[in-house]
Amino acid sequence: MRARTVFTVALLASTAAVPAYAGDDAAAKSDQGGEAQAPAPAPAAKTFTTGVAKGRDLLDSAISASVLDDEDLAQLSVSSIAGIMQNIPGVRSETSDIDGFSAITIRGLPLAAEGSKFLQLQEDGLPVLEFGDIQFAGIDQFLRADLTLSQVQAIRGGSASTFASNSPGGLINFISRTGETEGGMMQVSTGVGFDLKRIDFAYGSPLGDGWRFHVGGFYRTGEGPRDIGYNGFKGGQIKANITKEFEGGYIRFYGKYLDDQQPNYGNQPITVSGTNANPEFGFLPGYDIREQGYASPLTSSYAEVDRNNNRTVLDTRDGLAAQVKSIGLEAQFDVAGWTVTNRFRFSDISGAYNDNTPFLTAPAPFFSAFGGPGARLSYAAGPLNGQAITDARLLALSARIYADLESLDNVTNDLRASRVWDVGEGKLTTTAGVYNSRQDVRMFWNFTSTLQDLAGGGRNAPVNITTATGVPVTDSGTLAYGFAVGLPFGIYHNRYDVDYDILAPYGSVNYQIGKLAIGASIRWDRGNVNGQVFSANFGDGRVGTVPFDVNGDGQVSVAESRVAVLPLTRPAPVDYDYDYLSYSAGLNYRFADSLSAFARYSRGGRASAENAIGTETLNPLTGMPRDPGVTVSIVKQAEVGVKFRKDGLSAFLTGFWASTDERNFQITANASGQAFVAPVNRTYSAKGVEFEGEWRKGPFAIVVGATYTDASIDKDAIDPAFDGLTPRHIPDFAFFARPEVALDKVTVGAVINGTTESFAQDVNQLVQPGYVLVSPFVQYRPTDGLTVALNAFNVFDELAFVAIQAPAIPASGITNAQVMNGRTVTASLRYAF
Template sequence: MRVLYILLSGAALVGLSDAAAASTAAPSQTSKSADAREQAQPAGAPTKAFSTGVAKGRDLLDTAISASTLDETDLPKLGTPAVAGILANLPGVRAETQGVDGFSALTVRGLPLSADGSRYVQIQEDGLPVLEFGDIHLAGADTFVRADIGLSQVQSIRGGSASTFASNSPGGVINLISKTGETEGGALLLSSGLGYDLHRLDFDYGAPLGGDWRFHVGGFFHEGEGPREVGYRGTRGGQVKVNVTRTFSGGYIRFYGKYLDDRQALYTQFPLRIAGTNESPQFSDLPGLDARRDALNSKYIADLAGVDDRNNPTQFDLHEGIHGVSKAVGLEAQFEIGDWTITDKFRFAANSGAYNENTTLLTLPAATMAATFGGPGAVLSYAGGPNNGKIVTDPAGLNGNGLLATSIYVHGDLNNLDNLTNDLRASRTFTLGEGKLTTTAGVYYASQNVDMYWSLASALEGYAAHGQGTRFDLTAANGTRVTDAGILGYGIIAGAPLATYHRRYDVNYRVLAPYASANYQIGKLSVGGSIRIDTGKVSGNTYSPPAGTGTAPIDLNRDGSLSLPETRVAILATSQPGLVDYDYNYLSYSAGVNYRIAEPLSVFARYSRGGRAGAERLLFTPQQDPATGKLADGVAAYGAVKQAEAGLKMRQNGISLFLTGFWASTGESGFQIGADATGAPKVVSFSRSYSAKGIELEGEVRRGPFSLAVGATYAKSKIDKDSTNPAIEGNRPRHQPSLFFSARPQFEQGIVTVGATINGTTSSFAQDTNILKQPGYVVVSPFLFVRPMPRIELGINAFNVFDKLAFVNISAAAIPASGVVSAQTLNGRTVTAMLRFSF
């Protein structure tokens, strides 16, 4: 869904002591001040710790926030190492992912999924954002972060104080926290696919060094074809993270570094037959294909000719997939000055990489496709693979399904997404009457670069299984070659002019945000509030195609002649940059009250308002003027999210229950990809307001060797108003199920742990027009771990063990006349064996 949108559409603050419970410092700090802190119990996991790192941590039953934790013992049981796949197991969090890092959509509590990435949720690593904006085109935050056995916890906060304890995070914050080596020990974890080609080694080790020093190092490396058959080594790379900590009286100082260099094959939408009705569609695989295991990727489609951002001929490696490189260094410190606790976190991350996607715009019978682009009598021939150059004599039998597609190749150079962040804060607790007043003040600064280049091409491709797909050449009846090695155009040729979306931009976003909070606790009652003021400065340049056609003749293959596609290659007006130069500011606030009715029971309520800057999604749209650099009149640089929540928390005798009712509203303006009644994609311009209300449940039951952890969210989401299309007002936003849930039953006795992770959603609508239903699903992923001897553990995990056809999204708005739609689906059954050696 990401690319269709692209192609066609053009620190952390602790709000009060309870907001402090949302702070993201690692739970492993062992300074004297940290040792003295109370460690809160997170929702649904009475034995897990949820730490604050600033002010005074409190039991969640004393706080007016919704927070949850997954710890290192949970992570191997989830069936996926992908960050978005892991986050889908957090209550309130909805993730659209195919198990590929860097290609996902994430939201919380019914807030809209109008585009890809994590627009309303900030993903952090060790308390600072991975990227300042989670929905940058072609570069989601999960491009530059990975999960491995060096991970200690994943902590999440939904709503509430998320609006004020971090910038650009009104919906929530999810923080991946690293181990820091309090106790000596480590592990090696070998994992390998059974029935698919992917092998991985995880490692970690940490220990005290003496003299109040300790360290931890961890990481992973993996390689192989991957869970889908692409015909080449689609996955290769890994990361190493290291940190060194020194504790002292009243605090600690920590230095850390990370090197990530990882590439994964990107699986996009894949064709399926569709029948039945829009209300009850029936899906099946095309002959010879399996949407759970096949992909558009192919060993025969590896290279792409094009031009670089200076209009010079070059070659792109499509097998590079999503490639993320992150080189980060950081410093974290906490110390006491008098009665004040000072905390500072700093990180600089040099981020870069590449993005390569193959997606489909149009699917037709091969003969129809040939006539559409080549005219009557046009001839098809293979443009690669073992049949290279041979004429297709039976178009109706091509690849067993007789179909051709116009594919769009999207290549993005992620030149520079460097991120510099610093969060400095001070906290103090005062005795006031019979209660305690906890105050926090701080300032947050961030600088985010977004320097990217897009190059696109259109091609004719067939649908073939096992990574065997090829391009096809097309020759008109008069002998004119319509394609060039299967390429129809060096730009988009279907649905938009050739040069559309060929672009480069080099923009810097600076954020300065002072913040303050206060919380007063007296007896069973806690009342507090927090405030944050975000000021943004945006500057840089954009580069678009020149006026007119936006194309030029270029001999890309340098054979001395120009093919038809080479006569119209999309280029940039490199000497005529557009300007980006505007400022913005907005206010965020949050206020809450918590009442501890009894030791095992409390209630809370909170109201919050937060903001989220539009960032680079405002570029190349009528909302931003490249001549002046300013935003158009009436255009806001940010969107506001208002939220109210009230809940009950209970924890007693091995049972925990956290129940929260919520309401949220927000507004958005922009473009998204839709589809007409025939299934053909089209641009949808919108200016909307949304609302959502519902209930979030998290609980856990422990009885002897048995345990059950559950999380469920019921959300009634609605498009309240759309000034561009009033006909959809009152509709449910696309891809928003009424209910999504997870459950993890488990039995652990002696040397054996057995259980299953269950994830599911009810049905939703494929598009905002609310015509075509997108089926819900329940995916079951059992796990078994056996410890036959000390320090040795054998494990097996079967993701989607029943091989469910589970839809992530469907491109069509209604059943098309062709009876074929493109859809993203979860991977089919993938069984992974593991061997862990601890030392």
């Protein structure tokens, strides 16, 4: 629930960074010196504008949609983009509350890999990236939530597929504030018991003569809630816009500068016993992965070769790094009865992806086998540098993944015109538009195998192997400049230099007569893909691995005898086209002011990004994918819903069915728990029910949401044994609740998120436990404009699994898992003026 003034909207702490939101209306009340007020007597009629031709009250729209406004956002106990989306019905968002390395899907559509393949994320009505599943470049890595955020609008299915490209499952739009009322805020926050400090600011105001502006941003620094031994969080952003209103329209200029880095809370080792149906999970000695990071200053730097086969030193302390410089224009005006809207943005986007994940965890003697009989193990850095390892302590062979995101620049323009006509006794709304975009994908992947211990506490150290005769097998812990075991040595050592040009005309009609509204829309997407890919896997075998003095010491060691390099003079060309048709039709009937019902059927397409031109899929002679079916996935959806809103109660209930084909690659594990990459060629379907409700009475309020999903792998073209099984990580039931009591000086409440169990992998053996996270908060307002807040995320320290790697309990009793943070307390102080 939402209190109707900024005084009740204090910062609610996140597990990794402190979110900060408040609206222009709330700021205006604080300017007037108003006291904190109880919630309004009824849920507001929230106008919805994303993925539709014209903004309407949700009860008048034949779509299933949700709106989180600034006051709703202030209650959430997370700050990451994926964390916010966990509070939208129908959305499955896997995250450790960092922006990046998230897997996001909707309505039971498959989670084959990281990213958001079927769900597009927008900022102010335009996509952040054209494709949601670019490997090592998730959309949320380049998007941040702070005081400049006014609303999050989400549309599930419906017309999302026809009012945006590559969004057949739905759209989530992060909308900025634009300074309609004068007011600002300054906020400082800090972790309690962990090092993370953050400052946020925002200010907006009318300037007179139709002009107004808004500016805001944040900066943060600190180690974060998990022990990694260095500042994992460092950076921030600033956003600004200025608007000129005139009769019949407006024009707005805006810009954003983001330079931020975060640690990658990926997979870490954990123990598992019991049975697949009822597993018991535990921690390695002294290694609680809710509080530990796998990173360490002692393992952060390592030698490698770059995109041009030159020596380089990589620093994993850059983590998930994002740099975005964007400028945009939005304009709306009336011409001869038509309302014309144009949105344009250019974004200069770059960054880096760094991951250090255990590939194989075992007692130390196991790894001496890499050096032969009599081989010795010793520390390669840190306070124990040179000390021999003679016991059976656990060590981990790690896959070090580095991606240089040189350019993910994109330029997009969306032009549309709408007009309302009097036709008979009703109103006919027609819309025609054209969308054009260009997306760069210029990046380089590098994989390295290193050996380290599991000391924890930000002290993990590299380990060397030496033969019985004293010959080094490793270089400062590096066992192989590529994959040491399990996968082809030079696989995924790739460089992409590709451009995607997209043109999409679209249109819609909607006829409303009395209580009935009937509408339909259509879109035709055409894409042209050109460029080149460098990979030894495309070549003739002459270049792939070579002896190379990587560390520059003048000698070629055992580890340097095989180094993955690129055939720079023989790139594989990329040159192909694709197209797909999307359409949607629905009707809405408003029985009364408080009640409506709708039904809709939609078909939408989703083009593949670099997955279609990888070493397993691209024909290096023709420049086209070997299988044309990999270029586009089609999603079909049907939905029917009821919406009710009266007095202090609102309730939206939607039944849905969705299906798609999916050709992709996903990281899984074999029976021993060792990771490998498996091809996917399947059709999936899901059916279920979404519910979202809100009740408010006096100072009491609660918002709830729930989703029931019955998902299935309908047909697997590669392995029919998967037919009829349940896709991994899709629980039957997920829910959230936000109860609150708002008094004059104090607001007390909680954010509750939960999910039932699911399967760790598609084989449907090992069960991934569900969880319930309770995050209470208290806000105290000692005087006008000042708010002190305290929040405890996951107050009961629940072990909440995001993902488990093993398909079944391995004989070793050790697997990798990604989990939510444990109990994390944050305090904040906000002043509104």
